[in-house]
Amino acid sequence: MKYIKVTLIIGYMLVCASWANGQVSKTEKRLVKYIDQHNNEALQLLEQIININSGTMNFDGVKAVADVLMPRFKALGMEVEWKEGSAWNRAGHLVAKTTGGNGKKILLIGHLDTVFELESPFQKYKVLNDSTASGPGIADMKGGDVIILQALSALHDAGLLKDMSITVVMTGDEELSGDPLSLSKQELVEAAKWADIALGFENGDGNPGTANVARRSSSGWTLKVTGNAAHSSQVFKPEVGAGAIYEAARILTEFYEALSTEEYLTLNPGMILGGTNVSYDESIDGGRATGKNNVVAKDAIVTGDIRTISPEQLQRTQKTMTEIAAKHLPRTNAVITFDEAYPPFAPTDGNYALLKQLSKVSTDLGFMPVEPVNPSNAGAADISFTSPYIEMGLDGLGMGGKNDHTVNEIGDLKVLPMQSKRAAVLLYRLTR
Numbered sequence: 001m002k003y004i005k006v007t008l009i010i011g012y013m014l015v016c017a018s019w020a021n022g023q024v025s026k027t028e029k030r031l032v033k034y035i036d037q038h039n040n041e042a043l044q045l046l047e048q049i050i051n052i053n054s055g056t057m058n059f060d061g062v063k064a065v066a067d068v069l070m071p072r073f074k075a076l077g078m079e080v081e082w083k084e085g086s087a088w089n090r091a092g093h094l095v096a097k098t099t100g101g102n103g104k105k106i107l108l109i110g111h112l113d114t115v116f117e118l119e120s121p122f123q124k125y126k127v128l129n130d131s132t133a134s135g136p137g138i139a140d141m142k143g144g145d146v147i148i149l150q151a152l153s154a155l156h157d158a159g160l161l162k163d164m165s166i167t168v169v170m171t172g173d174e175e176l177s178g179d180p181l182s183l184s185k186q187e188l189v190e191a192a193k194w195a196d197i198a199l200g201f202e203n204g205d206g207n208p209g210t211a212n213v214a215r216r217s218s219s220g221w222t223l224k225v226t227g228n229a230a231h232s233s234q235v236f237k238p239e240v241g242a243g244a245i246y247e248a249a250r251i252l253t254e255f256y257e258a259l260s261t262e263e264y265l266t267l268n269p270g271m272i273l274g275g276t277n278v279s280y281d282e283s284i285d286g287g288r289a290t291g292k293n294n295v296v297a298k299d300a301i302v303t304g305d306i307r308t309i310s311p312e313q314l315q316r317t318q319k320t321m322t323e324i325a326a327k328h329l330p331r332t333n334a335v336i337t338f339d340e341a342y343p344p345f346a347p348t349d350g351n352y353a354l355l356k357q358l359s360k361v362s363t364d365l366g367f368m369p370v371e372p373v374n375p376s377n378a379g380a381a382d383i384s385f386t387s388p389y390i391e392m393g394l395d396g397l398g399m400g401g402k403n404d405h406t407v408n409e410i411g412d413l414k415v416l417p418m419q420s421k422r423a424a425v426l427l428y429r430l431t432r
Contacts, residue, residue: 028425030157039417049069049146052065054172057176061118065142069094073168078096083095088178093169095168097168109201109202109383110141111174114142115405135409139404140202144203150416164431174382181340192386197393200395202396203398205378205396211355212373212394215383216345216378218342219314219342222339223325223334226298226334228331235296244332247329248272250327251302251334255267264309266306275291285303309347313344342385355370358426361426399416400415
């Protein structure tokens with residue numbers, strides 16, 4: 001494979017101007033120079049780990065990606081450990097630490113897995129032109145993993161990393177979380193309790209001019225409804241009532257009326273079964289329902305998800321849903337339950353302050369300002385588990401690209417060194 005040397009042209013004249021004005025220190029220039037000099041190595045590493053299938057349930061593949069990265073973290077003088085994941089039915093997590101500094105403690109978050117399992121036809125890295133490549137997980141988020149390593153390598157080369165307190169957690173189950181979440185996300189939570197700042201290297205909305213100050217929660221719900229099976233000619237009569245399907249329809253309609261206009265809240269029923277006989281299989285979130293047009297439905301089941309911007313909004317939404325489900329049409333009953341959730345990564349003053357610092361780094365380096373992603377366009381991610389513990393955090397610092405989670409996923413190769421430079425300088429400034 002012939003590797004293409006990618007040179008950042010974006011803002012070159014601005015780079016020269018800002019450096020001439022002294023906004024970038026001598027040390028920061030050294031960090032930038034290192035990343036430019038080692039960009040081809042970064043591209044080689046990106047291709048290597050993309051060509052290892054690491055679909056979440058391919059445990060050997062997830063571990064193989066970690067096996068490529070762990071020696072590189074060790075070479076930086078970091079303590080590296082593989083946290084085996086059988087307790088939550090996943091491959092495990094990579095954790096790397098350096099604790100030499102007395103300044104801010106920083107958590108860097110990546111993930112090793114992709115949505116593309118072994119049976120997927122999408123398996124290999126391919127250069128499309130001098131600025132674009134395709135490959136499973138290139139944007140979400142093996143590009144982000146390489147950015148973490150490049151930024152830390154630049155800091156190590158400058159003799160700075162040994163005096164910093166940084167923990168890297170690269171999970172093996174971001175795309176399909178292990179169960180229970182209390183074990184699956186334990187390393188993230190413990191690292192967040194230790195850290196002051198969390199930085200996530202997901203691809204965000206794919207635009208390097210944005211970062212995530214917030215991500216919405218993601219949690220599931222199940223509605224189970226029962227009614228009286230009877231001849232349809234007797235429906236609505238006091239001894240028969242409305243039946244399970246009418247009751248499910250009432251509840252869903254009231255969910256929509258009560259909650260559909262609330263900002264940043266989405267509530268989606270994704271699956272429904274109803275009839276005389278209902279068989280539901282949780283492992284496939286589906287099943288089989290049979291009935292007759294002349295029989296009042298005995299059972300109904302609905303499953304869906306909720307996404308919210310804050311813990312308070314999630315609690316308020318669940319309370320409203322529970323109250324609606326508890327009303328009941330005649331001779332019916334309904335029970336709603338809620339699953340373990342990816343919590344929201346709520347927007348805070350600290351997150352916005354950190355975004356301002358990142359934007360300043362970006363413009364000092366001659367790149368674009370960085371704006372916040374609209375939370376409505378931000379799904380759940382591992383950084384959400386840090387939210388209750390950190391002073392400030394940002395996500396979406398990874399490689400630009402688009403079409404992630406599809407066989408058309410591509411990454412912007414120009415963004416890889418740019419994000420590495422911004423991350424390295426931001427870490428330097430945060431820990432000074």
